[in-house]
Amino acid sequence: MRHRVTVGSRVFTFHRITGLLILGYLYLHLALLSSVLLPQGPRDFNAVAQVVERPPFLAGDLLLFALLLYHAVNGLRLVLVDLGWFIRRRTIGLIGAGAVGLVVLGLMAGALWPFVVR
Amino acid sequence: MAKTVTVVIDRSDAGAQRRFEVPVGRRETVLDALFYIQNDLDPTLSFRCACRVGMCGSCGILVNGGERLACRTALEPLGPVVELAPLRYFPRVKDLVVDFSAFYSRYRAVAPYLKPRPAVVDPVVAPPGSGLREEIDLGLECISCGLCLSACDVVGQVPEFLGPAALNRAYNLVADVRDAADAERLEVVGDRRRGVWQCHSHMSCVEVCPKGLAPTRAIAHLRRKLVAQAFFGRRPRPVPSQQRFAEGAR
Amino acid sequence: MATAERHSSSESAGRPRPLSWSWLLQRLSGVLLILLVGGHLWAEHFQQPGQLIQYQGVLARLQQGLFQVLDLGLLVAVVFHGLNGLVNVVSERWPALSRAAGLLGLVVGTATVLWGADILWVFWYRHPFLEL
Ligand code: FES
Numbered sequence: 001m002r003h004r005v006t007v008g009s010r011v012f013t014f015h016r017i018t019g020l021l022i023l024g025y026l027y028l029h030l031a032l033l034s035s036v037l038l039p040q041g042p043r044d045f046n047a048v049a050q051v052v053e054r055p056p057f058l059a060g061d062l063l064l065f066a067l068l069l070y071h072a073v074n075g076l077r078l079v080l081v082d083l084g085w086f087i088r089r090r091t092i093g094l095i096g097a098g099a100v101g102l103v104v105l106g107l108m109a110g111a112l113w114p115f116v117v118r
Numbered sequence: 119m120a121k122t123v124t125v126v127i128d129r130s131d132a133g134a135q136r137r138f139e140v141p142v143g144r145r146e147t148v149l150d151a152l153f154y155i156q157n158d159l160d161p162t163l164s165f166r167c168a169c170r171v172g173m174c175g176s177c178g179i180l181v182n183g184g185e186r187l188a189c190r191t192a193l194e195p196l197g198p199v200v201e202l203a204p205l206r207y208f209p210r211v212k213d214l215v216v217d218f219s220a221f222y223s224r225y226r227a228v229a230p231y232l233k234p235r236p237a238v239v240d241p242v243v244a245p246p247g248s249g250l251r252e253e254i255d256l257g258l259e260c261i262s263c264g265l266c267l268s269a270c271d272v273v274g275q276v277p278e279f280l281g282p283a284a285l286n287r288a289y290n291l292v293a294d295v296r297d298a299a300d301a302e303r304l305e306v307v308g309d310r311r312r313g314v315w316q317c318h319s320h321m322s323c324v325e326v327c328p329k330g331l332a333p334t335r336a337i338a339h340l341r342r343k344l345v346a347q348a349f350f351g352r353r354p355r356p357v358p359s360q361q362r363f364a365e366g367a368r
Numbered sequence: 369m370a371t372a373e374r375h376s377s378s379e380s381a382g383r384p385r386p387l388s389w390s391w392l393l394q395r396l397s398g399v400l401l402i403l404l405v406g407g408h409l410w411a412e413h414f415q416q417p418g419q420l421i422q423y424q425g426v427l428a429r430l431q432q433g434l435f436q437v438l439d440l441g442l443l444v445a446v447v448f449h450g451l452n453g454l455v456n457v458v459s460e461r462w463p464a465l466s467r468a469a470g471l472l473g474l475v476v477g478t479a480t481v482l483w484g485a486d487i488l489w490v491f492w493y494r495h496p497f498l499e500l
Contacts, residue, residue, distance in 0.1 A: 008320030009271050016457060023450035030480070033487050045423040053421075068405060075398045081319045082395060084342070087335045090321050111413075275460055308386030311463075315388040341391075348387035 011074060011094070018071040025064055065108060073101045123193060125151050127163065128203035130212050135160050142193050148202070149177055149188040152214075164213040172328060175263030178205055179214050185265035185326040205268035207277075221264050224280050228288035228306055235298040242296050250295060257290040257336050259329045266323035266333055278312040282323035282333030285314060289336035292343065308344045315341070390452055397449040404442040411435070430491035443484040451477045 036044045051057070077097040080086055086093025120141040129136055138159050140151045149167055156163045167177040170189045177188040180203040182196060193200065208216035244250040266282035267273055273281050280288075288307050292300045307313045314337045323333045411429065412421060429435050455473040459466030 006269070006320060006322045006325055008318075008322050008325070012318050012320055016453070019450070019453050020457075023454060026446060026450060027480075030484055030487065034483065045426075049421045049423075065409075072402050072405070076402060078319055079395050079399060081321075081334065082338050082341060084335060084338045087321065087324065087332050087338065090324065276463070305386055308388075310386070310388055313386070315391040316460075344387055345392060 007094070008090070015071060015074050015078075018067045021067055022064075022071060025067075066105070069101050069104055069108075073097045073104075121194075123151070123196070124199045125155065126199060126201045127155075127213065128201070129163075130210055131162075134162065134213075140193075144192075144194055146193045147189055148179075148181055148186070148191045148193055148196075148200070151193050151200075152188060152202075164211075164215045166215050173261060175261030178263040178265045178268070179203065180205060180268070185269045187263060187265070187328045190328060205264055207268060207273055208264065216264075218264060221262070221267055221281075221283070224267075224284040225262070225287060227280060227312075228284050228291075228303055229299055230284070230287045230291070232291065232294065232297050233299040234296055253293045254290055257286050257293075257331060257333075260286060260331060261329060263328060265326045265328060269322040269326040271320065271322065272316050272318055276311070276316050279316045280307065280312050280314075282337070285317075285340060286331060286333040286336040289340050292340065304340070304344060304347065307340050314344070390456065394449060394452055394456075397445045397452075400445050401442075401449055404438065404445060407438065408442055427491050430488065436488070439488055440485065443488070444481055447477050447480045447484070451480075 032048070036048050074097055077086065077093050081093065086096075121143075122139045123142045125138045125140050127136055127138070138151075138155045140154055142151070149165075149170060152163065152165045152167075156165075165177070165179070165188070167189060168174040169176075172187055172190040175187070178185060179188050180186070180201075181188070181191055182201050183203075185205065188202075202214060204210050204214050204216045208218065208220065211217050260283060262283060264283070270279070270281055272279050285307055288303050291297045292303055308315075317334070317337045319334055319338075321332075321334045324331075324335075327333070412426075430439065451473045455466075455469045458469040
């Protein structure tokens, strides 16, 4: 018989997937920084900074931010569950986490707007 | 003509009949359908039950993929086709009957019975508002139906995991001031491989428990106790005696 | 009576106190990371929204002792949290590999922290191979 697929297990699977993707990004981040900085220093740093602020990279940034946000908000919810909160009221925990995530996403979109209209 | 439902049963004998047309009214349960099939259509069908009123915990099966007590699940709202299968992760004996030994060996590992402290004077008085009784009430009523174990996908991945029912029982005894064996129980439930650390807090066990218990809560509290114990040592528990509680209540 | 006493709490004070450090530190580092990653993103992107990240700006920020400590803390916490999570996934799926995964995680983690520290080093002092 297959594992039971419940709300909780879906949320958790996605938590793990986002975690692994973020770990992958960490290495990408370090690799980019070290390959740019160590041989040449400031000149290349600024040149690369100019490249990665173009729209396709910004979209990637946004995706990364979404992954981080999901992982952070759900992780916080899990920590609260470990402290005994939102167990009998799991739905409230999930909806609350979603609401917090959406608010932060809204703030983020507002902060990014200047880049879009630039 | 009476309304019928198609009941599809996962049989252990590949050659056995799997699909049955069962007449249904508003009051029939899944267990009633199983009895109808066994009495009128196929006497070789095996399933388990005893009390028929959700007390004994022997009729747990998968109904359309979800863990349910057959005797507490109404048939009609399930739609025209109902699929029945044995619980997950339990070895099958026959048809819907599974072997519960792994469930009980988990229970046994946590010493699921009270080991009273010598100083306890019976009956222990838990005054209203002391919280002693309320804490335990939240985890009582387990009928060891095994639905939580079948719903727990950590059990599916880490077969040694003690699982929701046994950990819930362990916490009940750890929280019981009359009990003397908290240290040895905490040692078992704190084990890295089979203990509380494996739980992912999916809360699937809370979702399926027919008694509305929350094993995830018990696991969270056990973890807290283990962390507190590792850092602050073991505080001797107050000796529960009528004298003491009478003073506390005053 | 003697048997009953053996089970009492006070008598068993010498028993081991089981605790999963991996579990506990994963949660502590997680909460810490919400603050540190949030601060990192804010400092890099949102202090002057709409402006490019410039080397001089990053340099000026990282020359401050506070940001050096924060960034190093972020590095250590993120590497621990990420690799410990990965080790957990591996040892759940393949229990036989859990020891090897733990050791490998330790080695890779140490190497990653050193690597990251080497990058931060560029901003902290004049890196030996760079003339700025
Ligand atoms: S028959 Fe006893 S619980 Fe269903």
